[in-house]
Amino acid sequence: MAQCTAKSKRSKEQCLKWAVRGRSTCSMHGGTSRGPATRCGKERSRLAVTKHGKYTEKAQLVRREIMAMVRECKNVLNLLA
Ligand SMILES: [Zn+2]
DSSP, rough: OOOOOOTTTTTBBBSSSBTTTTSSSSGGGGGTTTOSSSHHHHHHHHHHSSSTTTHHHHHHHHHHHHHHHHHHHHHHHHHHH
């Protein structure tokens, strides 16, 4: 059994309660929470967490492709120089 890993916002001290079995936090700090259960709840949670879309799968894929092109351009320029 482990101690709860939650820390106080004000005092910055760690919670002194025992964590829920198999979890890292006590029941007061979400150890018994199973997250959103319904499809509607999961969608609401997903939307609430998405703030700007910078880290969505599509945005990351586009960024990765752009960086691959930049790397390719740099390689070509290095070969010419
Ligand atoms: Zn706690």
